[in-house]
């Protein structure tokens with residue numbers, strides 16, 4: 001009789017929210033692969049997702065921040081990605097790759113986000129997206145570098161979203177082109193061509209901005 | 218080897234995943250062609266700038282939000298059921314161990330849920346005097362809108378049968394007042410958390426009915442389970458039931474109530 005119970009989705013609304021301290025990362029789980037952890041989540045060991053969160057929320061957020069050009073949007077989307085991992089944990093496959101799956105979900109969530117806000121990423125102050133812990137010893141050097149980062153952020157923001165997405169995926173992430181192609185739902189060859197076209201476009205915008213110099217904005 | 222062909226291969230040459238000894242022809246051309254070198258160098262510079270772009274860091278909000286969501290999912294009825302199933306299937310571990318572990322860890326009291334499922338099938342519960350008295354109180358509150366609150370589902374033997382009873386009402390587009398009254402009764406009186414949550418779900422489409430609003434509000438003070446309490450508060454917000462404000466005020470100041478519930482009550486007051 002319990003078997004029939006499980007087919008009934010009883011709890012669908014947000015219920016108890018308890019903001020307790022984050023679960024400490026168990027060092028004993030370090031050896032466990034992402035894939036094994038996600039299989040455990042799929043089988044109902046939900047705490048295993050905490051370890052995956054600790055491993056990946058940083059890179060995922062970094063990807064989304066560059067993709068959207070927005071802190072708050074990137075956080076919202078990252079949160080949704082982990083939410084969907086939980087919700088759709090049953091669809092994770094035995095032969096799956098966790099990171100490929102995560103970016104696949106991230107792409108979907110980002111697309112939903114853009115559909116909802118119905119806008120290209122709004123241009124933000126690029127310095128807003130900077131990690132200010134810059135390691136350059138000399139202040140003017142640091143400023144010059146930040147300026148350069150700002151230009152690149154601006155250039156990235158001027159690419160269209162598909163181009164930015166394929167370029168970021170091809171560079172920032174530990175993914176094979178086969179996996180990237182899978183995420184983008186195209187062939188590996190097409191993914192490569194698109195990534196390269198995006199790179200050339202970025203280069204042209206970046207160089208143009210550099211020529212404009214400090215008079216920009 | 219011409220420039221066009223060499224440049225077509227730039228994506229591979231620029232890709233760190235490509236082995237260093239691959240595409241020897243293109244590399245040879247590149248070494249001897251200033252035009253291709255210029256093009257290659259500008260692309261490589263852009264890529265290296267892109268790779269060095271510092272990664273922004275998320276605020277603490279992301280982690281807090283994630284763990285709150287994980288906690289919520291772990292406490293959801295579906296997850297609890299899955300956990301029960303898993304533990305039954307595996308090794309037939311004593312259920313008691315499983316029940317006690319999360320309690321010790323400070324998990325929510327899910328006693329009602331187990332009361333409803335663990336011991337099924339149970340004999341048809343006789344309506345005890347206390348329940349009768351509560352039913353009478355509930356009637357007194359709800360009968361103001363001319364409805365009799367009954368609870369025929371309690372005659373069912375098991376939590377699952379009672380749940381089925383609740384769920385069949387979901388198929389009805391326009392359930393009559395008697396059925397709604399029964400659902401209110403299930404929400405107020407059923408010993409199983411699962412059945413109470415299902416009853417609340419079934420009541421959602423009828424949140425506009427006075428009977429339903431009054432019934433949920435009347436059931437709120439007697440509810441002990443935080444899961445159901447928060448679900449009821451969500452319902453009240455969804456129904457925009459301002460009459461609930463005094464009860465929510467009372468709950469938000471009641472220290473004996475679970476903190477998540479008090480927070481939900483505070484949020485609800487702000488929303489109403």
Ligand SMILES: [Zn+2]
Nearest residue numbers: 219220250253
């Ligand atoms: Zn050439």
